[in-house]
Amino acid sequence: MSGIFDTRIEYLKGVGPQKAELLNKELNIFTYGDMLQHYPFRYEDRTKFFKIRELNDELENVQVIARIKNVELIGVGSKKRLVAHVFDETGEMEMTWFKGIQWVQKKLPAGAAFIFFGKPAQYGRKWSMAHPEMEPVTAANEKRNNFQPVYSTTEKLRAKFLDSRGLSKILEVLVPQVFSHIPETLSPEILHQYQLLGKQESVRQIHFPSSPELLHRARKRLKFEEFFYLQLRLLMLKVSRTEKYRGQVLANTDLLTDFYKNHIPFDLTNAQKRVIREIFSDMKSGKQMNRLVQGDVGSGKTMVAFIATLLAISSGAQACLMAPTEILANQHFEGLKGYAEMMGLKIALLTGSTKKPARKIIHEELLNGELKILIGTHALLEDVVQFQNLGLAIVDEQHRFGVAQRAKLWAKNEEFIPHVLVMTATPIPRTLAMTLYGDLDVSVIDELPAGRKPIQTVHRYDKDRLKVFGFINEEIIKGRQVYIVYPLIEESEKMDLKNLMDGYESIARAFPQYHLSIVNGNMKAEDKDYEMQRFVKGETQIMVATTVIEVGVNVPNASVMVIENAERFGLSQLHQLRGRVGRGAEQSYCVLMSKYELSKDSRIRLETMVRTNDGFEIADVDLRLRGPGDLMGTQQSGITDLIIADLSKDAALLTLARDAAQQLLANDSDLSQPQNTSILRQVKQQKKTALNWSRIS
Incomplete structure (x- = not known):
């Protein structure tokens, strides 16, 4: 909305400069348009x-x-x-x-x-x-006989009689004044198909509802509109990218056939097979692939990634895999090296720790095409790293890389932009995935390999500590290893949390017969790696750590994860930490330690962890508890554009809005048809304030 809606709020009758300044500072309301979109957050029954x-x-x-x-x-x-x-x-x-x-x-x-x-x-x-x-x-x-709107306000505003009722009085003046100027922003076809109220009436009813039914319809219309334009912008980015950039055709399957016939060590799950088909369809299409692969901990994403590299190499291209940390890059390298050598493919690791002579060899072999697979960290993005023909770039744990960093991958192939495969072990609720990654195609590996035993999770209080120690001892006697995770590294005066160093000392006193490793985020990379390797090799039986082990550590012999002050962790963190065990053939356990007095949300989190191992169910609960703005750094994702819609509560409406946006672009990709004039106008208006999407493109 522009024109009259850009008028500064101080010029509205009854506001003036002083109140306007307060509205600016306290509620970010500067214009008529801002005030109009300051929707009530609830309604009081005045009937x-x-x-x-x-x-x-x-x-x-x-x-x-x-x-x-x-x-x-x-x-x-x-x-x-x-x-x-x-x-x-x-x-x-x-x-x-x-x-x-x-x-x-x-x-x-x-x-x-x-x-x-x-x-x-x-x-x-x-x-x-x-x-x-x-x-x-x-x-x-x-x-x-009405419902009184209740508006968010602040103490400073209330002191100047701009409480909820005061804001309502401002809107009683504003709405009639601008009513006839409110433009319709959806086409007649969409309004009819989805039985939506017109924009003018929706704005009137949201502020001054004349019946519960009309209020419901007004809220539905305004939520739909927000979702529709959010999805439309993402889908238009996707259309623009696929039209603008060609992808290298990678259709040869000789290496893949050889791997399937002679080398694959286990049967793939149906979910893995489905995702591989989706990837192959993209890579042979002639369009650049941008695909997100979601898979819970242990679902087999690494094998899917390796098979994707075989498809690329089989057609004469190279592949790289970029991980967020050296520990994770090392782990990917160790995990894939055996498969690559089995297939006669040269593979290398490039991180900040790689010595100069080794770097020189890697750079040369990348350029002459001898090196087929390069695994590394941000070091892969350096300008000096040049490929002969990079066909596939795999990014692990997408949300740990910035948009600009990922874009550097695109410059690694002058003729064709490489196909991009993003892998994340952080399950994302479908509604959030549609918004965060709406311009990517999404694949989900929603099945675990056969024979994998579910991790048994229990919640124990501090008073049960001696019993927990006894259980730890029993597992170590069986030859297993144990993680014990603490939330803080140093003492906090504000929070009564277990301190990592104190914890280490108490564990050492409780288990003098065993060797301990200690890892935290403040350690130098080489010290951290040394301690980690001691645990991996079985030289230590207990790893005392902070959440630095949250992502990617793989020790099949570790069977117990003890999380201290579990009530202080988010659900996503708890689930990732639990995923560090359960990687071998033996039964694994997760013990959530907490104090007895818990907040309602903390208790829901711990009960959810005990009830289920399903990462997607856990992510849905997390979304309901925390809201979308908190998850995965979404402040830069466009979600903060949402004023009235709520991803955690309005999933069905989001799906309808995305369907509407897809249908619209399928019939009118450039929005040039007369009935879509209002939509094109709105898209252009929103482009002026477009955000930097969390995307690859």
Whole structure:
């Protein structure tokens, strides 16, 4: 919206410069358009009036019509309060104010009738309301039948009478003034197909609902619109990319056939086979692949990635795999080296620790094409790293790389932009994936290999520690290894958390017969790697660590994960940490340690972990608890564009909106048809403030 909607809010009758400055600072409201989009976050039922004798403790906010009997000031200094004694035909009650006493006192003449609105509380036998909203009774409001909008506000605004009611009064002036100028932003076809209310009526009903049904329709329309344009922008980026960039045709399957016939060490799951087919379809299409592969811990993403590299190499191209840390890059290298050598393919590792002579050889062999697979960290992005023909770039743990860093991969092949495969072990709820990665194709490996035993998870309190130590000892006697994870590295005065160093010392005292490793994020990379390798080789039985082990560590012999102060971790972190065990043939366990007193959300998180091993179910619970803006650094993803829609609650509407956007572009890819003029106008308007999408393209 532009034109009249760009008018500064101070010019609206009843606002002025002082209130406008407060609205700017407190609510980021600068213009008519900003004010119009400051939607209510809930509604209060003003359709019912209560008699005083009908009040009870279970009621929330209610409205009462009562007359002023008398008003008195009680107490002195900071304890001074204004008490209005009011009555109706059924009884008496008190209205009490602790602030704004002089202003309120002037408004309450004896005998006057008011509508009071607030939460009733009973003191002794008398009912009372503290700081109720109030307005004189008129013929109109005595018989009103509406839902009162409640707007978010702040203490500073309330001090200047810009509480929810004050904001509503501003909108009572604004909405009629701009109503006829509100443009329709959806086509007649979309409005009809999805039975949506028009934009003008939706704006009116969201602020001043005339019935519950119309309010519901208004909210549906405005949510749909937000989702629709969010998805439309992403899909247009995708269309633009596929039209603009050709992809290298990688269709030869000779190496893959050889691998399947002679070398593959186990049967692929049906989910792995499906995802491989999707990748092959992309790579042979002539269009550049941008595909996200989601898979829970242990679902076999690495094997899928290796098979994708075989498809690339079989057609004469090279492949690289970029990991976020040296530990993870090393692990990928060790995991894939055997398969590559089995197939007669040269593979190398390039990280910040790679020595100069080895780097020189890698650079030469990349350029002459002898080196087929390069695995590494950000070191792969250096300008000096040049490939003869990079056909496939695999990025592990996408959200740990910036957009600019990933874009550097594109410069590694002058003729064709490489196909890009993003792998993440962080399960993402479908609604979030559609938004974060809406311009990528998404594949999901939703099946674990046969024979894998589910990890048994239990929740234990601090009082159970000796029993837990006994269990740890039993597992080590069987030849297993144990992780013990702490949330902090140094002492915190603010939080009563287990300290890693204290924990290390107490574990050493409890298990003097065993060798311990210790790993934290502040250690030098070589020290961290040394400690990690000791554990991997079985030289130590217990690893005491912070969440630095959250991603990618693979020790099949480790069978127990103990997480201290588990209530302090998010669900995603807990799930990733649990995934460090359960990688061998033996039964594995996760023990969640916590204090006894837990918040409601903490208890839900721990109960969820005990109930299920399904990463996607866990991610859905996490989305409901934390909201989308908190997950995976989504502040830069466009999700903050959403004013009224909610990814965690409006999934069905998001799916409808995406379907509508896909259907629209399928029929009119450049939005040139007359019926889509309003949509094209809105897209151009939004392009002016487009965000930097979390995407590869």
